[in-house]
Amino acid sequence: MTEATGGRLVRLAETVRQPIRFLLDGVERTALSGDTVLTAILTNVPALRQAEFGPERRAGFCLMGACQDCWIWQEQGPRLRACSTPVADGMRLQTRTREDWP
Amino acid sequence: MTEPRIVIVGAGPAGIRAAETLAAAGLRPTVIDEGAKAGGQIYRRPPDGFTRPPATLYGSQAEKAVALHGVFDGLAAAGRIVHLPRHSVAALADGTLHVVGDSGSRWIGYDRLILATGATDRLAPVPGWQAPGVYSLGAMQIALKAQGVAMGRRIVLAGSGPLLTLLATQLLKAGAQIAAVLDTAGMRGQIAAFPDLAVRPSFALQGLAMRARLGRLYHAGIGLEGIEATETGVTAVRWTDAGGRSRRTACDAVGLGWHLKAETQLADLAGCRFDYDATWSQWLPCADRMGRAGDGVYLAGDGLRLLGADGAEVAGRLAAAACLSDLGLPAPDTAADLKRLDRLERFARGIARAFPWPADQVRALSDDTVLCRCEGITAGSVRETAAYGGAEANRVKSLGRAGMGRCQGRYCQLAAAELIAVTGGLVHAGEVGRLRAQAPVRPMPIRALLEED
Numbered sequence: 001m002t003e004a005t006g007g008r009l010v011r012l013a014e015t016v017r018q019p020i021r022f023l024l025d026g027v028e029r030t031a032l033s034g035d036t037v038l039t040a041i042l043t044n045v046p047a048l049r050q051a052e053f054g055p056e057r058r059a060g061f062c063l064m065g066a067c068q069d070c071w072i073w074q075e076q077g078p079r080l081r082a083c084s085t086p087v088a089d090g091m092r093l094q095t096r097t098r099e100d101w102p
Numbered sequence: 103m104t105e106p107r108i109v110i111v112g113a114g115p116a117g118i119r120a121a122e123t124l125a126a127a128g129l130r131p132t133v134i135d136e137g138a139k140a141g142g143q144i145y146r147r148p149p150d151g152f153t154r155p156p157a158t159l160y161g162s163q164a165e166k167a168v169a170l171h172g173v174f175d176g177l178a179a180a181g182r183i184v185h186l187p188r189h190s191v192a193a194l195a196d197g198t199l200h201v202v203g204d205s206g207s208r209w210i211g212y213d214r215l216i217l218a219t220g221a222t223d224r225l226a227p228v229p230g231w232q233a234p235g236v237y238s239l240g241a242m243q244i245a246l247k248a249q250g251v252a253m254g255r256r257i258v259l260a261g262s263g264p265l266l267t268l269l270a271t272q273l274l275k276a277g278a279q280i281a282a283v284l285d286t287a288g289m290r291g292q293i294a295a296f297p298d299l300a301v302r303p304s305f306a307l308q309g310l311a312m313r314a315r316l317g318r319l320y321h322a323g324i325g326l327e328g329i330e331a332t333e334t335g336v337t338a339v340r341w342t343d344a345g346g347r348s349r350r351t352a353c354d355a356v357g358l359g360w361h362l363k364a365e366t367q368l369a370d371l372a373g374c375r376f377d378y379d380a381t382w383s384q385w386l387p388c389a390d391r392m393g394r395a396g397d398g399v400y401l402a403g404d405g406l407r408l409l410g411a412d413g414a415e416v417a418g419r420l421a422a423a424a425c426l427s428d429l430g431l432p433a434p435d436t437a438a439d440l441k442r443l444d445r446l447e448r449f450a451r452g453i454a455r456a457f458p459w460p461a462d463q464v465r466a467l468s469d470d471t472v473l474c475r476c477e478g479i480t481a482g483s484v485r486e487t488a489a490y491g492g493a494e495a496n497r498v499k500s501l502g503r504a505g506m507g508r509c510q511g512r513y514c515q516l517a518a519a520e521l522i523a524v525t526g527g528l529v530h531a532g533e534v535g536r537l538r539a540q541a542p543v544r545p546m547p548i549r550a551l552l553e554e555d
Contacts, residue, residue, distance in 0.1 A: 008234070009251045012251060034149035034249075047334070048234075053476070054472070057234045062240065065136055065544070066365070068508035
């Protein structure tokens with residue numbers, strides 16, 4: 001997964017909104033106010049996380065809080081469900097668990 | 103007499119009409135909903151600051167959406183209902199709900215409970231569907247409606263049901279690129295169901311008009327062979343057309359769905375009985391025509407019968423009327439709604455027959471196909487487990503983990519049942535039994551169990 005592949009999502013409407021800055025795996029990214037965390041991440045990169053039970057990356061599935069495919073990490077610890085959490089300025093999000101956790 | 107505590111779970115069309123009916127009788131129900139604003143999935147509203155008008159968001163159904171939003175917001179603003187947005191019911195027992203929100207959890211007691219929990223997409227596994235870039239059709243519609251985004255640059259939609267055609271036209275209209283619309287339902291079955299569909303002529307005609315707009319993008323009677331992907335995501339869908347020719351369509355996103363699956367976990371925990379419904383090819387809770395499911399529990403909307411949004415409005419009013427009359431309170435006349443319900447059910451069963459669950463496609467899945475997206479359990483593993491441990495859904499779950507993952511079987515249960523049935527020499531998937539719901543029906547942080555609001 002490289003920077004050059006860019007995001008998966010395409011914005012078709014509602015593009016005039018307040019920009020929001022957040023960190024994704026330590027890299028500063030931008031999103032728009034009103035984006036879910038899922039939208040914010042997937043307009044920047046193609047996937048949300050690594051699957052635990054297979055070799056593939058994951059990018060969400062149901063977007064209605066039913067499949068639980070889109071849980072990701074925050075630097076300070078607690079996980080969040082990306083499809084149903086609004087992105088907020090200054091969020092520090094991670095697509096992988098921290099390796100220094102016990 | 104102290105006022106009865108009535109809780110409604112879900113603020114889609116059914117929950118909103120139930121709340122309205124109860125409030126009109128002078129009661130003050132509590133409405134618990136996972137959404138930030140009422141409307142449900144079908145009439146979901148974008149966050150504040152979004153500007154597309156209802157006509158853009160909801161098309162021909164805009165008036166209904168606006169009416170429902172207005173009714174609910176009015177009741178909430180006037181304090182005639184208690185609205186708990188962004189809250190999930192994780193469990194229930196002995197007349198108490200365990201409710202989880204952003205700030206923690208709490209227990210809410212009830213005398214009467216109206217469950218209007220709606221539905222999810224009904225999914226059939228396709229080889230490769232675990233790849234990033236594969237979404238449910240409902241997910242793609244939510245993304246468009248509530249976020250203004252397409253889930254890819256070049257999209258293939260596949261499956262069957264009303265949403266397949268509707269979503270394709272909505273995405274095209276919004277400027278997305280659709281590479282193909284692949285319907286596993288053949289034209290013959292669709293035409294055979296037409297007499298039932300014609301009981302709602304305007305809906306049937308709208309469907310035909312949308313189909314016409316898709317033109318050569320739409321293919322009926324296809325077979326889905328697999329989804330190709332690299333590490334970064336989907337690259338193509340392989341399929342066979344109605345004439346049996348192999349086709350391959352390049353894309354970077356795939357939407358999958360076969361109509362709807364009732365969301366029934368809470369009804370199960372509440373002790374409702376279930377029957378396997380052969381038309382809708384799934385287990386559905388039992389209730390009388392009003393939605394009475396026994397023990398002070400009422401069911402309404404797609405979580406009871408998959409009648410769609412209009413049917414949900416009717417069912418919400420009926421469940422509330424039943425609740426009122428069971429409490430010995432004056433209830434509105436339901437004769438007209440009961441008649442409407444019959445007509446809507448005839449139409450919905452016609453839809454279910456026209457766009458059936460693809461049982462044969464599922465039964466033919468190769469052993470290496472991932473059946474459970476949560477934990478990567480393969481079709482072969484489910485077959486092996488059923489052969490080893492017996493052809494019963496809960497045994498296969500216990501021994502082989504299909505249905506044990508974090509979605510709790512919502513997206514693999516029906517497909518697993520097909521494989522278990524074949525392995526056990528049973529005729530239909532209903533014979534393998536139903537996965538019992540397990541609390542919590544949504545994941546919740548340990549913190550929520552330790553701290554209470």
